[in-house]
Amino acid sequence: MRRFVYCKVVLTTSLVWVLVDVFLLLYFSECNKCDDRKDRSLLPALRAVMSRTHEGPGEMGKAVIIPKEDQEKMKELFKINQFNLMASDMIALNRSLPDVRLDGCKTKVYPDDLPNTSIVIVFHNEAWSTLLRTVHSVINRSPRHLLVEILLVDDASERGRGNFMKLRGAAASRGQVITFLDAHCECTVGWLEPLLARIKEDRKAVVCPIIDVISDETFEYMAGSDMTYGGFNWKLNFRWYPVPQREMDRRKGDRTLPVRTPTMAGGLFSIDRSYFEEIGTYDPGMDIWGGENLEMSFRIWQCGGSLEIVTCSHVGHVFRKATPYSFPGGTGQVINKNNRRLAEVWMDEFKDFFYIISPGVVRVDYGDVSARKALREALQCKPFSWYLENIYPDSQIPRRYYSLGEIRNVETNQCVDNMGRKENEKVGFFNCHGMGGNQVFSYTADKEIRTDDLCLDVSRLNGPVVMLKCHHMKGNQMFEYDAERLTLLHVNSNQCLDMPSEEDKMVPTLRDCNGSRSQQWLLRNMTLSM
Known part of the structure; x- marks a missing residue:
């Protein structure tokens, strides 16, 4: 088994060839199962990629098209990292990218005395071309005086220890700010200054770039939107949602100003080093990956900090449709443990809402959270209800509801x-x-019948009853429940929810209200069996 190592990239003018040799020497010294002859053959290949001009595949972020005769080999290589490794290896390590910033960002002037930063990149079984391209993009597109070091943290254990490795990397860093990046990223021009400038303004601001999409199939670089921010669904899965009007109003329509985001994706952000330590770094009781981004998001907001997307900063990221890694006990087991920890420490009574949606979570051993609860008390953090009311009022979790559970036909x-x-x-x-x-459905105080961010919606007489994004405007999504008659009246059509028809026995329908038992529904609150 290879042990954990980290490598500090020394920033010198002769870095170009040193980088290739450093990575390969690191790999050879730590691998006791590899075929040296085969692996050392990577050196000339990587050097060849390094020496390409800016006229090769993928330049300016364009898609790489693999010839038909190489398609089968491409598909086999894809399985290794769950992205097109053949395409990545064809692209220069220092490929050119378009400037995707808003025009207003390109003319911004930043102070001369910005804090400097250490870059921490944790990698596990990462493709060399994507990892080296990440490093080159950082060096090539960051002002030299702001970049103290790049720490490459090799988490090569069989178990994988993602959060632990981030902590090790952070502990070894020396910069005033710590910037975390994933190992398959590409930084664009002007990415770093706006992040550091915001932290200079407010040391408790934890800042993220706009995360652009690098195609896992073609490595095409596609600009992300400054009109989305981070949220989460009922199962505590991170999701992107449209920036609400209230946040646009707060910024007075200036899209170059940072967006206050309820949550962050987690792999790409900058944070003041001393503040990172003050708020408790990462939860060391969490395993590998999953949930740490929401845990940190809740903690930052509830404990007096802010979490923001700096719209003038763009970093590309290879988004994969599936993970190439296996977790001990399965991915679900690991994520359930981590989510249980964050729910127990930060969500107060709203944790029950999560447990009802994901009952399997309550059977997971989540370890000791007493130290994290003590941290919350020491920092005098606000309740989760405050977070929902003030930071994420458009959350998918309804704060006022009549029932949360099943809707049973009598x-x-x-x-x-x-x-x-x-x-x-x-x-x-x-x-x-x-x-x-x-x-599990929630009948809310707004008279919606919700399942996560979807509401039951009926647009015409007799149905069908479909699930559409909740719009909070009543209309087709408004149902009135009569607790005595047990009916659910769809107000717009003046019809009652009824059992399915003979034509489609798997879908409820609407019919004229007639008082029959088929139009009676029991809305039951579920209880937890811990």
């Missing part, structure tokens, strides 16, 4: 079920199982 004893379906698909109807998950 006649059939079956339940409304989202069936794992997506937006603009019909809601389902299935045997009640009492296990939460897809049969």
Whole structure:
């Protein structure tokens, strides 16, 4: 088993060839199972990539097209890292990229006395071409006086220790600011100064760049949007959502100003070193990967800091459709443990909401959180209700609701079920199982029937009943529940929710209200069995 190592890249003018040799020597010295002859053959290949002009594949962020005769080999190589390794290896390590910044960002002038930064990059079984391209983009597009060092942290253990490795990298760094980057990124021109400038203004501001998309299939560089920010769904999965109007109003329409974001994606951000230590760095009890971004997001906001997307900073990231790594016990087990820890420490009574949606989480051993709770008390952090009210009022978690649980039909004893379906698909109807998950709906104080960020919606008489994004404007999404008659009246159509028709036995429908048992529904709050 290879042990953990980290390598500091010394920033010199003769770095170009040193980088290749440093990485290969690091790899050879730490690998006791590799074929030296095969691996050392990478050196001339990498040097060849280094020496390419800016006229080769992928320049200016353009897509790389693999010839038909190489398609089968490309597909095999894709499985190694879950991205097109052949395309990546064809692209120069210092490839050119377009300037995707807003025009207003290009003319901004930043102070001369910005804090300097250490760059921490944790990698595990990373492709050399993507890792080296990350490093080259940092060096080539960062002002020399702001860059103290780049720490390359090799997490090569079989288990993988993502959060632990980030902590090791941070502890070894010397910069006034710590900037974390993933190992398959490309920084664009002007990416660093706006991040450091915001931290100079407010040391408690934790800042993220706009994360642009590098295609996992073609390595095309595609500019991300400054009109999205980070949130999360009922299962505590990070999601991108449109920036709400209230945030546009706060910035008075100036899109070059940072966006206050409820959560961050997690792999790319800058933070003042001393502030990072003050707020408790990473939770060392979390395993590998997953949940740490929300845990840190909640902690920053609830404990007096701010979390922002600096729209004048752009960093590309290879987004993969699947992970190439295996986690001990399975990905779900690891993420459930981490999410349980963050829920227990930071979500107060709202943790029950999460547990009802994801009942399997409550059976996971999540370790000792007493130190994290003591940290919260020492920092005098605000409650999660404050976070929902002030930072994320458009959260998918309704703060006021009549019921949270199943919607059971009196006649059939079956339940409304989202069936794992997506937006603009019909809601389902299935045997009640009492296990939460897809049969958990919230009937809110706004008279919506919600499943996560989707609401039951009916646009015409007799249905169909579909799931559309909740718009909070009542209309087609407004249902009035009569607790005595047990009816759910769709106000716009003046019809009642009814059991499925003979034509489609898996989908509830609307019919004229007639008082029948098939139009009676029990809205039951689920309870936890811890």
